[in-house]
Amino acid sequence: MGMPFHGGIHPKVTGAFDIEKPAETLPAPDILYYPLIQHRGAAAEPLVKVGEQVCLGQKIADSPAGLTSPVHASVSGMVRAIEPWDHPDGGKCDTIVVENDRLDRKDPALEAEPRDVELLDEQQIVEIAREAGIVGMGGAGFPLYAKLKDAAGQVETVILNGCECEPLLQSDHTTMIYEADSVVQGGLLLARAVDAPRILIAVEDDKPRAAQALQQAAAPYDNVEVRVLPVRYPQGGEKMLIKALLGKEVPPGKLPIALGLVVSNVESATALYRACRSHLPLISRNVTVAGSVVARPGVLSVRLGTPFEALMEHCGLTAPYAKLLSGGPMMGKAQHTAKVPIIKTVSGLVLLSEREARSQRSTNCIRCGKCMQACPMLLSPCYLNFYSDLGNLAELERLNIDNCIECGVCSYSCPAKLPLVQKFRLSKLELSKQRRAAKERKEGGKPQ
Numbered sequence: 001m002g003m004p005f006h007g008g009i010h011p012k013v014t015g016a017f018d019i020e021k022p023a024e025t026l027p028a029p030d031i032l033y034y035p036l037i038q039h040r041g042a043a044a045e046p047l048v049k050v051g052e053q054v055c056l057g058q059k060i061a062d063s064p065a066g067l068t069s070p071v072h073a074s075v076s077g078m079v080r081a082i083e084p085w086d087h088p089d090g091g092k093c094d095t096i097v098v099e100n101d102r103l104d105r106k107d108p109a110l111e112a113e114p115r116d117v118e119l120l121d122e123q124q125i126v127e128i129a130r131e132a133g134i135v136g137m138g139g140a141g142f143p144l145y146a147k148l149k150d151a152a153g154q155v156e157t158v159i160l161n162g163c164e165c166e167p168l169l170q171s172d173h174t175t176m177i178y179e180a181d182s183v184v185q186g187g188l189l190l191a192r193a194v195d196a197p198r199i200l201i202a203v204e205d206d207k208p209r210a211a212q213a214l215q216q217a218a219a220p221y222d223n224v225e226v227r228v229l230p231v232r233y234p235q236g237g238e239k240m241l242i243k244a245l246l247g248k249e250v251p252p253g254k255l256p257i258a259l260g261l262v263v264s265n266v267e268s269a270t271a272l273y274r275a276c277r278s279h280l281p282l283i284s285r286n287v288t289v290a291g292s293v294v295a296r297p298g299v300l301s302v303r304l305g306t307p308f309e310a311l312m313e314h315c316g317l318t319a320p321y322a323k324l325l326s327g328g329p330m331m332g333k334a335q336h337t338a339k340v341p342i343i344k345t346v347s348g349l350v351l352l353s354e355r356e357a358r359s360q361r362s363t364n365c366i367r368c369g370k371c372m373q374a375c376p377m378l379l380s381p382c383y384l385n386f387y388s389d390l391g392n393l394a395e396l397e398r399l400n401i402d403n404c405i406e407c408g409v410c411s412y413s414c415p416a417k418l419p420l421v422q423k424f425r426l427s428k429l430e431l432s433k434q435r436r437a438a439k440e441r442k443e444g445g446k447p448q
Contacts, residue, residue: 005243007376008232009409013167013329014356015292019209022178023171023286023301026314028075030100032305033085033341034060035093039135040142041067046096052079057107057281059131060096069143069344070133073098074283074303076105086340088308088326089333095341098305110279117189117276122152125193125276132275133282133344138164138172138236138265139327141345144272147262148193155194156260159245160187160269162203162210163229163236166328169348171286174299175267176203176210180217184224186269189276191223194262199224201266202245204231233330234407238263240376252403267347287342289315291351302342308349309338322357325350330408360417371410371420377403381410381420388423393431401428 036044042065054060054073062070077100085095120128130145138161160183164172176183187199201218203211203226211228218224229235229244239250241263248259256263264272267286274280283304290297295316302311308324325332326340329350371381380399387395401424410420 003243003247004232005235005240005376006378007374007409008234008240009374009412010231011167011233011330011412015168015290015294015297015350017170017290017297019170019174019177019299023174023299026300026302026306026311028100028303029306029310031080031307032075032098032100032303033307034071034073034096034098034305035085035087035341035343036061036071036095037087037093038071038141038304038343038345039069040140041065041069041146043094044068044071046082046094048079048096050079050082053077054079054098055105055107057110057283059133059281067143067146069135070131070281071096072133072281072283074305075100076103077101086337088335088340088343088346112279114277115279117185117273120189120192120276122193122195125189125272128275129193129272131281132271134268134271134275135282135344136265137267137271137285137344137347139331139345139347144264144268147257147264148190151194151257151262153195154257154260155196155262157198157200157246157262158187158191158194158196159238159241159256159261159263160199160201160266161236161238161241161263162201162207162214162266163241165204165231165233165236166330167233168290168350169288169328170290170299171288171347172266173207173210174286175270176207177213179270180210180213182270182273183214183266184217184221185277186271186273187224187264188221189272190262190264190269196262197223200245201226202229202241203227204229204235206231234376234405234409237376237405237407239405252400282344285342285344285347287311287346288348289351290348291321291353292356293317293319293321293351293353304342304344306342307339308335308342311342311349312338312351317351319353321351322354323352325352330412331406359419362418363416365416365418368415370413370415374409374413376407376409377405379404381424384424384427385418385420388427391430393427393434396427397431401431404428
């Protein structure tokens, strides 16, 4: 059995809502935007040209790189442009723009007869995961096939992560309640792909309906166990989840495979089952729309490429919003425009009122140590803050700033209201630039 991970909090926010129905399908908009980066690794490269007709489910971008993920059209229509467009993670990214013809003409591959998933071997499952463009849909965006490739015989346990512990987000919660059978079937496919004898499905104890649905779906399988964990943020982080479930710690700089584990988000597992069974690539996902100014908060099934503004218009607002977050209130990224598209890693939109968005005045660090007590990664945020202010990248590297998962518990716990996560993100970016420059200098100095 596991044990509690260090630190963590129980954040309180306004705008929570109850799950009363399956995800509502949002109609596809007139124009959809497909960024070529929706995953970890190399950007995809366009496989289509401006003016070309595309089908629903057609692969429109891919890359020969070892770590990447293809992009598929979620509607049929015409490619109107391939140009830089605003990205939910910030900045601009080359994007394929498709005008929806409203016909939903399917790619011929989607018309094939459903597969018998019981007949798929490990290599076929990995290949399907890659070709379907399935990535970590909890936010990390790590290509699923890369976790599974060459892992057979090294994995003892597959963990399905249903600990959607960030406040307000209910996307995975909805999937677990209403698609529990697909979650379990996806887990069985993952286990077969890596020859793992055991599957653990983790869900927090504030989601009893999800736990019950999963337990019923898992009942016929001796190797599938549903574990209900006490609510604690950020338990959805895979390192914290592994500690809570199994009492094991992933070594710094290592992945769960080092402990014989593969961790997958529950919606990623569901997407794998759909791909294996129905040939359906990743072209839609559940997205939560919530916040104190949202008139009809809920979970929508959204086609990838749909602009944020379409979701906001559908759910309505009771008052003007002051800040729009891609993600939850703890780790979400503020957006400067609602025209950015839903991509594979966007699980929610949170809209904040003027009062909620107003920054509290920061004071000096009082060395109280609350940030150190709360940090689940056992870092020293107060010292990271000090050296971030000094711009001392060498000391930040020595203090393992790379291990920061940007969960926000330090900022939440800080009585001085210091913007710690924002500082650490910027410092990590500067450190990354420094390393890249050093690598380029080293490679530039090599004899030709």
